[in-house]
Amino acid sequence: MKTMIAQLLHDTLDHAIDQATIEQLLEKPKHDELGDIAFPCFILAKQLRQSPVHIAKDLAEKLQDVRIKEVVANGPYVNFFLQPLPIANTIIPAIVSEGAAYATAPKNGKKVVVDYSSPNIAKPFSMGHLRSTVIGQAISNIAEKMGYEAVRINHLGDWGTQFGKLIVAYRLWGNPEAIRQQPIQELLKIYVKFHEEAEKDATLDEQARQAFKALEDGDAQALGLWKEFREASLLEFNEIYELLGVHFNSTNGEAFYNDKMDRVVEELEAKKLLTSSEGAQVVDLGETLPPCLIKKKDGATLYATRDLAAAIYRLENYAPEKLFYVVGGEQTLHFKQWFQVLDKLGYDASKFAHIPFGMMLKDGKKMSTRKGKIVLLANVLNETMEAAKQTILEKNPTLKNSDVVAKQVGIGAVLFNDLKNDRLNDIEFSIEQMLTFEGETGPYVQYTNARIHTLLEKADFKAHTTPLQAIDDTLWPLIKVLETFEATIARAYTQADPSQIAKFSLQLSRTINKFYGQQKVLTQDDTQQDRLTVLYAASIILEQCLNLLGIEAPAHM
Known part of the structure; x- marks a missing residue:
């Protein structure tokens, strides 16, 4: 209806204002008795050198169409009363004949990548993970309705310092038989215990850092534990996804990009973007953002390094028009930083969009895996x-x-x-x-x-x-x-x-x-x-x- 009226106004005004602008200005009157659609004439006052009230009156006298019952000037607004039957007969038969295909755009041959859900391995799938999962799934569905091919990616949190903590916790308090029976519940129990004990014993955090460094260096025992944690988690996650009707094209997690980060560092070095800060390697982002950390002083990589590697991989493998990252609003700074680094490297950062969302609260407070305050x-x-x-x-x-x-x-x-x-x-x-x-x-x-x-x-x-x-x-x-x-x-x-x-x-x-x-x-x-x-x-x-x-x-x- 808006498109029809916008075209009619566009023609009546001798193209004085473009049709897309007119369509954006059209609005629904506050009360049904004022009409079905209204056009505010303020934007035309300067161009036509007339008052909006006079313009509205003049337009109301000129506008007519078989689909319009009446056009009324109401102060500076032109109010349209539409003919119900002609409008209905352009919509209802189309819906009935096309069914579920109604309003589905033809396939446009373009891809969008949607990164969502992304739970951490060895932690239970809580209500806190729900938001990213269902928002990402819905965005993917909507993109396909709009004619795109949606590449659905579950970027699993299967790497990082938390695995150093879990390995140390497992060695100190892990019960192999209990973990085989209830893997996620037992892993959560010892993970929570680690944080409780670390508040009393500062050496535990250093042990965890060393354990993660060993994992990064390919230590056989550390890698074996990591694989067990990952496989047990995926079994449980997939049960949840099946219930939710959620599916993915890729479950490549953070670990997948271990061998792809050297290229990122090399490209940053080649463009002379890396600088040293207290022994760490960073990219300076000027006065607007804090520096983006690429490598710690011990050589361990960070999330930004991995996200850059993943972004380049996705650009080259999927050639998408857009890449959506459905991640909580608390990570906004992180995305701003590495998006800007991507731009400095010469990649098209305009293709990337962080889709933030609010938190899932329980009794007004954020759910926390670390403190065991979660709802499964x-x-x-x-x-x-x-x-x-x-x-x-x-x-x-x-x-x-x-x-x-x-x-x-x-x-x-x-x-x-x-x-x-x-x-x-x-x-x-x-x-x-x-x-x-x-x-x-x-x-x-x-x-x-x-x-x-x-x-x-x-x-x-x-x-x-x-x-x-x-x-x-x-x-x-x-x-x-x-x-x-x-x-x-x-x-x-x-x-x-x-x-x-x-x-x-x-x-x-x-x-x-x-x-x-x-x-x-x-x-x-x-x-x-x-x-x-x-x-x-x-x-x-x-x-x-x-x-x-x-x-x-x-x-x-």
């Missing part, structure tokens, strides 16, 4: 699935495949609770809030869709793409929401913000349920087929929204 994601998923099953048994005891639906609802509740939030906001962990079937939740959206399926089955509905006959005032708000779906996908991709999709699904669900309150759907009159067709189209879009967020859409609940 596996426990949460099991609890939400069980709670969803109990609710389903109470509300619909005869439901077939109740275990499958409980899984879809329970996991969907966890994912939606994260993705409905603005990415940068912190989230307070609460199972109770996730699972309610009312309000801004995944189960609410899923139930709204399932209710449509029930209505369609009762009416023995058969989909068709013939033009609709009538759109009354109760259906028109639903048409207007559906019309914005394609623009919402584009905005979610541009802003790397899946919450745009989640919020749209909530808006659509609320509009559907408001429609039920105003209009009885099954009335066996001449317009029942039109109502059912619009609801069928709404169901297609709701399911698309959920799928883009990585959430399943049960047909019955």
Whole structure:
């Protein structure tokens, strides 16, 4: 609708302002009685040397189109009242005929790399890891909807000084039999114990540094322990990913780049970018940022060195248009530093984007693996699935495949609770809030869709793409929401913000349920087929929204 009006204004104004700018300026009036779309004329005042009020009045008299019912000047605004039926017949038949493919851009032959999840080996997969995982998965899905090939990368934290700590902890307190039985739980236990003891014994940290240096130098015993920790962790991680429906094209972690960092150092030296600072090797970034550490004084590498090696590898192997790093906001400085180093090396740093997000909080505080204050994601998923099953048994005891639906609802509740939030906001962990079937939740959206399926089955509905006959005032708000779906996908991709999709699904669900309150759907009159067709189209879009967020859409609940 906005594109149509922007083109009309562009032509009427004799191209005095470009169409893209007009489309960006178009807005929704505060109240429905003021119109469907409004254009503010302030931007034209200087160019046309007239007041915005006069310009609005002049435009309102000139503008006309079969898709527009009325154009009204309201002060400095031009307000458009659209013809519901022509608009509906450009949208609904297309949704019905294309189904899940509706609003899917043709493949453009371009790739985007999405780096997400990236848990640390030998640590449990906690609720703190959820955000990167589900945001990255949704961004990948949205990118594919926009026509890109998404290369999904799980850059595992399988290297670094924490492994020196874990090796020392294992040698001092490790119980091989207990670790074989419950690898992650036991490794976490001794990791937490290391930090407790290190506060009393400062020599432990030095032992850990030496242990990690031995690991880097290829010590057989250290490497053997590291491989055991990695394999045990991956088994547990993959169980979580399977539950979440998350998949990757690559699980190359930090260790993969051990033999690729010398090249980075050599390139930095060749461009005379390395300087010495207290024995360490750094890249000076001027007054705006602290120096970027490349090598410690003992020769050990740092995260920046590894990230630079990974970035160059991905540029050369995938030739992507864009590379997204879905990593918490607390790492913003780190990314700014090595992005700038990448730029100094002559690589196209504009291709790289850090996608920060807020923290997952428990009782208002950050979850910490080091202090053992974590909530295990596996426990949460099991609890939400069980709670969803109990609710389903109470509300619909005869439901077939109740275990499958409980899984879809329970996991969907966890994912939606994260993705409905603005990415940068912190989230307070609460199972109770996730699972309610009312309000801004995944189960609410899923139930709204399932209710449509029930209505369609009762009416023995058969989909068709013939033009609709009538759109009354109760259906028109639903048409207007559906019309914005394609623009919402584009905005979610541009802003790397899946919450745009989640919020749209909530808006659509609320509009559907408001429609039920105003209009009885099954009335066996001449317009029942039109109502059912619009609801069928709404169901297609709701399911698309959920799928883009990585959430399943049960047909019955």
